[in-house]
Every structure is written in structure tokens, then in C-alpha cells.
Amino acid sequence: MQNYKLTLCYDGSRYSGWQRQGNTPNTLQARLEALLSRLLEQPVELAASGRTDAGVHARMQVCSFRAQTTASCPELLARLRGFLPEDIGALALEEAPPDFHARLSCVEKTYVYRIWNSEAPDVFQRRYRLRVPEALDLAAMEEAAGLLTGRQDFRSFCSNKHMKKSTERTLRSLTLEKEEDELRLVLTGDGFLYNMARILTGTLLQVGRGERPARDMPLILAARDRSQAGPTAPAHGLFLWDVKY
């Protein structure tokens, strides 16, 4: 069996997230596994670098799978592209060493949350940005971001109440990038808990709107209680942006 590394991008709008789960009809994993199994005429199981939530996009998602085939990677990639719907793109397919695993081998992931910070309408990017018409205090958001980075217990920023494993993660950086009216929150870390990028964003937006001070951040972290953090920002602004091995 050969091990493969498949790099994808997708518009998550019409999918119920990455992870295959029981009868949920339209998950990316189920759709892609069905497609690859048909193409390769054998059952294919996909591992991904991380599970994106329903409605979250991927500029870059990395998967791995094992299969036995005489087809070359360029042949397989071309065939796969021929069958993918237009909201999923296959960026690359390569042979991978036997021990490569898209989730377990991943050392760093970057998420980007895109915000359209203007009173003007956002017609052409409306599916990929959250619209926030009111002015935001970027200095306060940056101060708060600085208090959230590093090795921390992010339990307060996790929607899974029954998370039994460690909720410690290293958020290597959380920076704000402003380009004209678009504000981007760029989050890089060794791992992200369920909804973590979106709850961090929702909390920073509260700070930006002056609804709570930056100095609340250490208190939220210390509470280890989801109810202390801000709301979960909508899915459609979030992109899995980069994955490192």
C-alpha cells in the first residue's frame, strides 16, 4: 500500500464540516472518501490535518490516505479534478513516506479570520468575510491578542463541554492585518480546539467594540469556562490557511 499526501482547498459554505459523522449527509470527508474509493476501486479512508466546522473554508487542507494502484500521481490528480465539484479544488497529490499522517504529523496550522470592517456593502466577498460595519479599536484588540498567545489552557475557548483530553495548546501568534477595509486575524498554533479560532475571534471583536477590556483575557483563560469568553464568530469568515509538517 502506498501512502499519499493530498492538498485541497474548498468553499465550506454548503458542507456540514469536514468530519464524516453517522447520517450527516454532506460532510467533506464522506464526499471525498466516496469519490476516491470509486476512482481507486478500493475503500479509501482519509485523514485530514484538522476538522473544519460546518461553513468554514480551507485555502489549504492537507489529507493523507493509503491505496494500491498502478496510476501515477499526475494521472490520479487529473482524474480526481475531473470529478470534484466546483467548490472543492485538488491543489496537489504526492507520494508520502509510510509514516506520514495528515493529522499526527502536522506541526503547525494557521487559520485566518476575514472581516469586512466598513459600512459599505460587501457584495462579491460576502460568503468569505464577516461584515462588521462599526469602528473597531485595533490597538485594544492587539493588546488582547498579545495576552492570549503562548502556551495556555484554552478550555474557555472550546465549545466541546465533554473534552476530556488536555485543552492546553500553544498559540504561537495571533496578529491583526489591515488591508484597506479588510481586517484579518491570523492565528498560528500547534493545534486548535473545537471552535477555538472562532471563539478567539468573537472575544477579540468584543474588545474591538469596547464591550470588554483587553485585561479580561488572563481572567477568561484562568476561568477554564466557556461562558466567560465571547461568542463564537460566524463560520463563513474563517479559513484554514496553511498547514505545516
Next chain:
Amino acid sequence: MQNYKLTLCYDGSRYSGWQRQGNTPNTLQARLEALLSRLLEQPVELAASGRTDAGVHARMQVCSFRAQTTASCPELLARLRGFLPEDIGALALEEAPPDFHARLSCVEKTYVYRIWNSEAPDVFQRRYRLRVPEALDLAAMEEAAGLLTGRQDFRSFCSNKHMKKSTERTLRSLTLEKEEDELRLVLTGDGFLYNMARILTGTLLQVGRGERPARDMPLILAARDRSQAGPTAPAHGLFLWDVKY
């Protein structure tokens, strides 16, 4: 009655074009006239700089209408924005001199046709770019573009067979802009015939693919026959980009 100038942008994907026509259900003109008539509690008729076809977008479309109201422009604009669907944006509303007419006063329009010229998938801009995976001969396309500009009879580039008025127009410039894998055809002129921007694009794409030489252009123009030009490029790559008065 006060005369108004309204600047819009829209995603044309789900509309049957600009122009209100009999029972066609979802034209931009009909939708916007109905909305403005309700807001202003009087029948409102809109003139636009030009009629975009079904599926064509507008980065900038200018309209004019007359109405009697005590509401200020900022008030009206805010109310209008509150009622517009998310694929139509109101960019500006201003009072206009009595003789201003969005179509008749227009002196120049620019259309942009966006092409994704790559074998890679185009997931996030797929609604706004035509995907052309094969290599294009840009030098030949530029040569052909140069032969199409100027004051010309564009009857061969017009889909309306029963056009009785003059089909002479001045195409002031037709330039190619390449930015990474995106190719843009930028067309500026004093007026455009029905489907003209899309037929010019379809013809230039034939030249870019090597299906016909640039030197065919004067022959196509001289023929004054739609069947001599190339196919009408799909609507979703085309934007009304700029309107000048």
C-alpha cells in the same frame, strides 16, 4: 421633483439582467424600482448607464430617478441599504442636476472580463471569473485587440439581429492585464452593443488559443455579420467596472 444619482454594485448571478421586461421575474430594474417605490411611497422609474445581461456583474452601475421626498440622501441611502438583498450594494446616493440622466449623460463605460488562466482550481472566485486552463498567446491577443479599437462598426459583435440603429461605436481601448494567474480584458468605450463585450472576449480567446489569427479582426469588422465573430463568452466573467459622466 428632485433628480437623484444612485451608484450600485451587484452580483448578477441570480438575476435575469438589468432590464425590466414583461413577466421576466427577477430583473434588477424591477426589483430596485419596486423597493424604491415602496420606500418613497411613490412610483419610481430607474434609468441605468447601461443594461447588463443576465448573469453579468456590476462593480459600479449608475442609475438616476426622480422623486419627491423630505428625506435626506444619507437617510434614504441608509434605509435603502436596510432593504437590499446581500447581492446588491448601494454605494452612494446624491442629488443630481435636473438634466442628469444615467444613460443619456454617460460619456464612457469600462467593462472588465476576468479570466482565471490556470490549470489549478479556482474555488473562491469561480462565480466571478471564466476558467481557461489552456495556455493563451497574449501577444496575439494584444495584436488583435489593437485592430479592434477606435471608431468602428461593431455589427459583427452584436447579438441583436434586428438592431436598426447605428452599430458604430468608439472602443477607446481594449487592454490585457495579467496579474499572476488572472487575465483581465479591460474594454473602455463610448457605448457597447448587446453582448458586444462578451463577443469581443470570445473572439480574443479564439485568437489566444491559436484558433484564428489576429489579422482576421478587420475582416470580421468589415463583414458586419455576427456569424463571423467568435462565440459569446459566458456572462459570469464580465463586470461593468466604471461609468463616467
